[in-house]
Amino acid sequence: MGLVVQKYGGSSVADADKIKNVAERIIERKKSGDDVVVIVSAMGKTTNNLLALAREISSNPPKREMDRLISTGELITISLLSMMLNELGYEAISLTGRQAGIITEGSFMKSKIADVKSDNIKKHLDQNKIVVVAGFQGVNDLEEITTLGRGGSDTSAVAIAAKLQCPCEIYTDVDGIYSIDPRLYPDAKKLSQISYEEMMEMAHLGAKVMEPRSVEIAAKYNVPLTVGLNTGNLAGTVIKEYDKGMEQKSITGLSATDNVLLVTINNIPYGENNTANIFTKLAEENVNIDMISQSSPLDNNTVRISFTTNKDDAKAIEKVMDELKNSIDGINYQTEEDLVKVSVIGNGMRDQSGVAANVFKLFADNNIEFLQVTTSEISISYIIDSIDKDKTVNVLAKALGL
């Protein structure tokens, strides 16, 4: 007899009928002999509706009160799912984040899980109950309710599985992890397996199915993670420790991020900590900087810096640059919009030589220009004109067999 943590997202529990489907799947698993801990999100658009209510009241509400507000959605789901399981003849009990022992640290609305005190979960499992836990929430050491930010319910599920030392299954409205988002490239292939590292890299680079944080925890505690469809019996994707026999391919996935803004700052006097200053000011305005490149000192002893960010940050950048013009003589900047970042990811890059060269060659052979490029151990990212996006995705997908 095993133990499994299952997580069902908001669209899986959007109404009474869907809650029934989920309950039946859980019971099926329980009947097969496994104990089940279920983590659920808020029903359908509940959290968005609560956020809209808050916006009616304040453009900048206290974050403590926001956490109180948005943590109610999951409380509704856990009670309804427990009722349904009981109605279908299986004893179930709902636990809030606090009751499930989810201890958090950090600020409201983006807390991190510090520990899972799993005694209460274990007690109810020992009594042969199905344990239904509110995702996305916990309590900090002041006993205040906190939420975990984007993808928080996945994080709850993985953290509980890590503590209970059992596998974790994430059920959602897609049937697994694809080499490329199928909305972008309909022929994309579903992956049967992917390594933690590749998944993290894909998530960081824009793949939306999983948030990097939950994959990180899974990797740290070696929790086997399955991502699959919430309704059917289609096999999903297993995310696990990399092993060399896992994939023959050097490149596992491709992701694309729209709305990239490329900012170039010229005439920055070399030395004098100017660069550090600029990035500090940008950070103070919450500009989220992605790829950075800096030129060697030019003849007039200045440097040029380019970085990419989201075009939503254009106003904040304008503000910072206006301030910098007053303190740094001759500094100026340009921005370029309508750009896309395309990344290819694969553990194979680490072991196989020539993978990066091969990708660069594909860009050259197909006359695709890129404005900037960065590499990590297992990925290469290119900034290209958005006009070239579809062509690039198609060329890379076919050539790399994604």
Add this chain to the structure above:
Amino acid sequence: MGLVVQKYGGSSVADADKIKNVAERIIERKKSGDDVVVIVSAMGKTTNNLLALAREISSNPPKREMDRLISTGELITISLLSMMLNELGYEAISLTGRQAGIITEGSFMKSKIADVKSDNIKKHLDQNKIVVVAGFQGVNDLEEITTLGRGGSDTSAVAIAAKLQCPCEIYTDVDGIYSIDPRLYPDAKKLSQISYEEMMEMAHLGAKVMEPRSVEIAAKYNVPLTVGLNTGNLAGTVIKEYDKGMEQKSITGLSATDNVLLVTINNIPYGENNTANIFTKLAEENVNIDMISQSSPLDNNTVRISFTTNKDDAKAIEKVMDELKNSIDGINYQTEEDLVKVSVIGNGMRDQSGVAANVFKLFADNNIEFLQVTTSEISISYIIDSIDKDKTVNVLAKALGL
């Protein structure tokens, strides 16, 4: 500088605009120099919507899960109201029932407040904050969330005021307590004052503005209670200790309850515990019995019992009587529907002689027949035909100056 507990019901906080009105009233009070603890109910129809969701899932859901579900409504209101108060420039903090120290005992969905551990409320008041508390909920000694049943938020407010030894103001969608429900008798007078006892009696006898339980707690701890309109500055009704100068009138109020069912059981063998048996069986079926009268033993050494109940209980009574026919020979019963209970209430009855006689005379003079009558120290209740309801209310209201 004083301290006050204010309670706002669900219709007072039904949307963002109404929450703003409530916040402005609270701030006005705070500006006048009083510290304020606010208790709120769930917004508008939130609780009913949650109940409907539960009904979609189960006709008999576990009560623990019901309490988890229906306690979320108040959590939404406290966070939104706190946001609004902060938005308007006043520091406020929301507290759940647990955080406010509301300790309960008894079963789920109808728990009673055992204690209010008010340290946390006091701490925040000391920091000059407006404290916003979720009504209707608490935690029991197993740290489980419980709710307080009908009128639970009023009970929360009065219990907190009792503990903090300060007045309590209940704001609702009526502007006070009337001698008669104005929907029944439009010329009814608003009472400026009423005693705890009269209010309890009126509440028990069908006046819907206040639940008896919260008035009971107010009486026990001598909490001055004001009931008034949630929006305006109209003077409400003060509910307080009875004193003889309070009202000149012997009768303070009149209430009427519809859907009364009169049940008469004949041929019950005298002695042998039969009467006790019958009432035990009725209680087991949750039949709520109101007025009881029993005849002296008749010639055949049997007695006849009449009692009133709500006509919703007709089926349960039929079931009990079918069983009794098997065990008690010759027993039979009749029921009479379309009856109304009209009650008059007044502390004056206790001190002034002839009040009851005067009321009986009004029935006789106006040819109004009654089927049953009971009296308490401060009330008289009559069961009449529903056809006579309007006439009776008018006759009594005019003659008694209500």
